[in-house]
Amino acid sequence: MIARQFILLWYLSQVAYTIKTNITIDDSFPDPRTGNSIIYNPPDAWNSGTFCQRGPGKCTAVLDTNRLSGGTWHECTFNPVDSSSNDHPNTPSTATVQFNGTAIYVYCALALTTSSPSGNSDMSFFIDGKPVGNFVRPAPNALGYEYNFLVYSNEVLPPNVHELSIINGRAGGSKALIIIIDRIVYSYVYWP
Numbered sequence: 001m002i003a004r005q006f007i008l009l010w011y012l013s014q015v016a017y018t019i020k021t022n023i024t025i026d027d028s029f030p031d032p033r034t035g036n037s038i039i040y041n042p043p044d045a046w047n048s049g050t051f052c053q054r055g056p057g058k059c060t061a062v063l064d065t066n067r068l069s070g071g072t073w074h075e076c077t078f079n080p081v082d083s084s085s086n087d088h089p090n091t092p093s094t095a096t097v098q099f100n101g102t103a104i105y106v107y108c109a110l111a112l113t114t115s116s117p118s119g120n121s122d123m124s125f126f127i128d129g130k131p132v133g134n135f136v137r138p139a140p141n142a143l144g145y146e147y148n149f150l151v152y153s154n155e156v157l158p159p160n161v162h163e164l165s166i167i168n169g170r171a172g173g174s175k176a177l178i179i180i181i182d183r184i185v186y187s188y189v190y191w192p
């Protein structure tokens, strides 16, 4: 009986004193807590929005940087066939990051147009090497972009270091589609 009460008190103290905090890993800036950055592969398949602001014509997307975290983005286009939009035909590109937490949220900008850029989305998400979700959406065929779009979230991760991979496109899959990564947010819990 005493043991049970003790366990209950211990449990309540743990719940009462935990603090949950969100950390943003920007597409272009490291995790302020750990210094981890998002790794993009193949590196030359990705364009950085930071660079596009300086070098016109490098990026496919033309975004309102005021509506993006850090004013930056990373984009790449998947195309099953050889084209000017991608030097790696039929090769899905990946963005990978390590984080230590219990929840993860992936925010993208989505192109609404069907061409230039093709706003078809086909993303797959892996955590610790296991497939955990997809975001598939045909381009709505409108002008402009949607910002701050949550394409994946997971709030039931065991507290630990995890690796998230985002894969854009699938081999043999649908034609030219763009991914525009703005930021990844994760939550971690601590006992002050």
Ligand SMILES: *[C@@H]1O[C@H](CO)[C@@H](O)[C@H](O)[C@H]1NC(C)=O
Pocket: 020, 021, 022, 105, 185, 187
């Ligand atoms: C963390 O961010 C997510 C998504 O942006 C939000 O739903 C959640 O409430 C935030 N949690 C905290 C502790 O701020």
Ligand SMILES: *[C@@H]1O[C@H](CO)[C@@H](O)[C@H](O)[C@H]1NC(C)=O
Pocket: 100, 101, 159, 160, 161, 188, 189, 190
């Ligand atoms: C992960 O974060 C927790 C706090 O939530 C901390 O206690 C732990 O040491 C961290 N682990 C690593 C490997 O950094």
